[in-house]
Amino acid sequence: MVSNLVSPDAAVVPELRAAGLRVTMARQAVLGWLAKHPHATADTIARGVRAEYGSLSLQAIYGVLAACTDAGLLRRIEPAGHPARYERRVGDNHHHVVCRTCGRTEDVDCVVGPRPCLEPASDHGFALDEAEVVFWGLCPSCLRADGTGAGTHYQQEEWQ
Numbered sequence: 001m002v003s004n005l006v007s008p009d010a011a012v013v014p015e016l017r018a019a020g021l022r023v024t025m026a027r028q029a030v031l032g033w034l035a036k037h038p039h040a041t042a043d044t045i046a047r048g049v050r051a052e053y054g055s056l057s058l059q060a061i062y063g064v065l066a067a068c069t070d071a072g073l074l075r076r077i078e079p080a081g082h083p084a085r086y087e088r089r090v091g092d093n094h095h096h097v098v099c100r101t102c103g104r105t106e107d108v109d110c111v112v113g114p115r116p117c118l119e120p121a122s123d124h125g126f127a128l129d130e131a132e133v134v135f136w137g138l139c140p141s142c143l144r145a146d147g148t149g150a151g152t153h154y155q156q157e158e159w160q
């Protein structure tokens with residue numbers, strides 16, 4: 001599955017070890033690439049990792065993403081109607097703004113206070129520790145494209 005991988009990101013080795021994961025070239029490559037390209041989909045990660053590190057199957061990428069997400073090294077974001085996206089920024093309960101048209105995703109920090117940073121009108125007796133908020137809208141380039149030009153083109157390129 002993995003061949004010709006070059007110069008994987010050694011900086012992630014201690015993180016993999018601390019998480020109890022075996023250190024593999026594929027895991028180093030995916031984590032290293034994602035550190036520089038947050039909120040990427042599996043397809044985008046596959047293209048980026050192949051361009052930077054060498055051949056790696058989509059199946060191998062999915063395997064790395066699943067293992068690293070389970071181990072808490074990656075956060076998986078699943079905006080409704082869009083492919084899942086992955087990022088290295090974990091454990092801080094930050095939120096996201098997502099473009100309805102092209103799916104571009106950016107971080108939004110909590111506005112005030114410690115998590116869960118929102119006060120529900122009723123907690124139904126639950127002990128709350130996290131709030132997941134997605135702000136939906138149009139990104140600047142989709143706003144400029146007005147739903148016809150660049151935004152649609154980007155969407156096709158990104159999601160096929």
Ligand SMILES: [Zn+2]
Pocket residue numbers: 099100101102103104138139140141142143151
């Ligand atoms: Zn957009």
Ligand SMILES: [Zn+2]
Pocket residue numbers: 038039087089094095096106107108
């Ligand atoms: Zn994020």
